[in-house]
Amino acid sequence: MPQIKKTVTKKNTIKKTPAKKSAKKRKNAKNTTKASIGQRLLSFIWGFFWKSTLAFVAFMVIAGIYFDKKIERKLDGSTWTLPAQIYARPLTIEPLQLLSPNALISELKMLNYRPVRVVNSAGQFSVKGERVTIYRRTFDFPDGFIGKDKLAITFTKGIVKSIKNSQGQLLERVKLEPLLLSRLHSDQIEDRVFVPFERIPDLFIDTLLLMEDRNYYHHQGISPLAIVRAFIVNFKAGYTVQGGSTLTQQLAKNLFLTQERSLWRKFQEAYIAVLMDYKYSKDKLLEAYLNEVYLAQNGKSGVYGIGLASDFYFARPINELRIEQIALLVAIIKGPSYYNPRRNPERALARRDLVLRMMVEKGLINSNDYKYAVSDPLSLSDRTALNHRANPAFISFLHRELKRQVPAAVRKQSGLHIFTSIDPVAQQGAEFAVQKGLALVDKKQPASLQGAMVISDREAAELRAIVSGRDVKFSGFNRALDANRPIGSLVKPAVYLTALEQGYQLQDKLDDKQIVLKNSTGQRWQPNNYDRKFRGSVSVEEALYKSLNVPTVNLGMKVGLGNVIDTLHKLGIQEKIKAYPSLVLGSVSLSPFEVAQMYQPITTQGRYQPLQMIRSIVAKEGELLYQRDQSSEQRFSTVAVNQLTNTLSKVTSEGTARSLRWRNPGQSFAGKTGTTNNLKDSWFVGFDSEEVVTTWVGRDDNKSAELTGSSGALVLFSQYMKQKNN
The missing domain is CATH 1.10.3810.10 (Biosynthetic peptidoglycan transglycosylase-like)
Structure with missing residues (x-):
């Protein structure tokens, strides 16, 4: 029995040992599996982390390179495409110059100088009797930089007496900064x-x-x-x-x-x-x-x-x-x-x-x-502060001149400074004169009248002001540049200049009798004087200052229509002109600007120079890119031109423009009226010692304005000269 129990015990031991080992193995395997999963998870997390980090770093590097290039292109080059800035002429002041304190103050106000009691900083001025003290601003002109300075300008009877700087030194000439007229920008270029x-x-x-x-x-x-x-x-x-x-x-x-x-x-x-x-x-x-x-x-x-x-x-x-x-x-x-x-x-x-x-x-x-x-209150400027100086008429002319005169490589540059001959005082006066003059004419003859005015500098052949209609801010049809209308009697000085160049004298006689002319097709033309009267015989001088038609036709036929056309071309008219007898009475059609160009050589003793507005163009960095050519060409004899201009002076004292004697008492001018068939167009070109003023009055629908040169356009001229001399 004992032996049997022993054997049983052995058996039992032998049976239990493999089971224990198996459980242990399973447990170890389970622990091993858990450890393996944990390691793999950690490995995955670590791998994901460093790969993500690497990807993020790579992304940041690539993004950094991309952003860096964008930043460099923007900040290392031209950060903005800047609009071109358009400047008026600067006011130059010299001793003995005709300039009143009021005229100077008007200019200072345009430049936004502030009136103060005591001048102590740039952009201020004060007035004490006949002395105006200015603290001039700095400005970078095309010919050099001018610093700020306090200037004391003394006047006597409308003339500059003396100019002193802050150190008390007498100066021969000073220049104020020019008025910024406009900036040329578009939808693609921000102002x-x-x-x-x-x-x-x-x-x-x-x-x-x-x-x-x-x-x-x-x-x-x-x-x-x-x-x-x-x-x-x-x-x-x-x-x-x-x-x-x-x-x-x-x-x-x-x-x-x-x-x-x-x-x-x-x-x-x-x-x-x-x-x-x-x-x-x-x-x-x-x-x-x-x-x-x-x-x-x-x-x-x-x-x-x-x-x-x-x-x-x-x-x-x-x-x-x-x-x-x-x-x-x-x-x-x-x-x-x-x-x-x-x-x-x-x-x-x-x-x-x-x-x-x-x-x-x-x-x-x-x-x-x-x-x-x-x-202090908010002290804001007028709502239209950025727009009040711009005039579509001269901006339109500026664009045309840029295209015609300035190379494309210059025009396309960013931030140009364009210096022009526009006189802001003359421009303001012209705008007022057109509006006021048309209002006066409307009272006598109500109609849908429009007007245009071109003012140029006699000696420099520069545009000082241009107005293209009653609404000076309207940017549509530019009548001063594009309204081609028959010029009537404004053509007559070209006929008489042709004759004087050929040797005619002012006292030579011309027939003033009824005549009938036939053209090549047999059509008859019978010119008449405006008053329907004939004087038999008149002098060359009288025929011109009274603007008689019949003597002028006779003279034109004698000197030759081809020669008259040559004179018109030499005066600056570029259009082809047909040699009809009616040419000498003004059947040729021109714009107010073309008329101003035609009269320029007449007012400068026969020297021709194209009328221009751009004086110079400077890059934003200060480099001079364009300078106007100021050369002129002598095209007519000074003797003939002086005879002509003396006769044009009689037009305003004895002839068709004699109403200027009571309209502008004490002022002296020369000029010529122009009236076209059926009183459709009213013209007047007048000039004083400084400026040529071309005015037109008519209707856009080409119906009769029912005005002569003296009852329409001359009124606008008169209003401008009143403004100028006040």
Whole structure:
């Protein structure tokens, strides 16, 4: 028995051992499997991490290269395609010059100089009796830079007596900066005035950073603390009330990105900001920001940059803004629509005053400055500040002259400075004269009348002013350039000049008797004088200043129609002209500008020069790209031309324009009236010692205006000369 139990025990031992081992193996295997899964999971996570990291690094590198190239193209080259800036002629002042204090003050106001009691900064002037003190602005002219200076100009009886600078030295000549007339931009070119960093007032920069990005010069393009702070504020409010973007991020968004609100856009904005901050100086980026920032809407065009915004809101350059104006401009940056001072003046004023309080609290201004600044109203310029100088008539002529005279390679450059001969005082006077003159003519003869006026400089053969209709801002049909109408008796000086060149004398006699002419087809033409009378015989001089038709036809046939046509071409008419006898009475059709060109050599002793407007063109970097050719050609004898102009003086004293004696007493002119068949067109060309003024009055539908040259166009001329000499 004992032996049997022993055996049983052995058996049992033998049976249990494999089971234990198997369980242990399973347990070990299970543990091994768990360990293997854990290792594989860790391995997967690690692999995913480093691969993702590698992919992210690769993405950041590729994105960085892509963004870097975009940044370089934008900031290393021309950041913006700038519009061409069109300038008027600068006012030059010399001792003994005919210039009244009122005329000078009028020019200063056009240039937005401020009248003050004591002149102490650029852009100001004061008046004391016969002395005008000006603090002239700096300006980079085509022939050199002129710095700011205080000038004292003394007058006596409408003449400049003396000019002194701030050191008390007598000057022989001074020049004021020219008026900016317009900027040529399109839908593809944003209107903008670039302001270099060194010309931005320190107070403006300090105020901007105070309100928008206090740590600008200390962060690396992004501000993590600002982002966290904005997140907390927005989370508490439940909606976006504060942004965390730096000025560098705002610049990145404005230059490269859209206004879309998304994490991807914010990531791009931050990344580009960091890259820009690494590559460029803080001053360079701040300059770009201040020239890019959107600040207003001017019709269909946006107002970008503080240079243009300063002109738009205050009609003066950024470096002349007062403290309260700087504060308002900084206030508007926060939200141009929300703080629009013209739409929401109370909201804008409250924001401006907040900026002023911050300025005085942080020591940017003192308490007295704050007291005066906060008490001032918004002091905005006229709503049309950017548009009031532009005149479609001369802009149209400018485009044509650019195309005709200036190489395409020059025209296509960005930011050109185009200096013209336009006289803003003459332009203003011409616009008034056309409107006032047409109103006076309408009272006597109501009709749908239109008018045009071209004013040119006698000696320089330059365009001073041009008006193309009653509505001077209308940009449609340009009557001054494109209204080709019969010129009537305006052609007669060409006939008489031809005769004088051939040796005729003013006292030679011409027949004034009834005549009948036949053309090659047998058609009869019987010209008559305007008064239907015949005088038998008259002198060459009398026939011209009384504008007699029959003697003129006789003279034209004697000197030869071909020779008259040659004279017209030498005077500057380029169109082909047919040799009909009616030519000598004005059957040829010309525009007011072509008529002005025709009379130019007559007023300059026979010297021909094409009428032009562009004087010079300068690149934005200051390089002279184009200069007008000022050479002239002597085409007629001075003796003949002087005889002609002396007779044209009699036109205004004894002839068809003698009404100027009572219309403009004390003033002396020479000129010629022109009236066409059925009184359809009324013309007058008059000139004094400085200017040639060409005027036309008629109807667009070509119906009779029922006006002679003296009852229509001469009235507009008279109004202009009254304005000029007041």
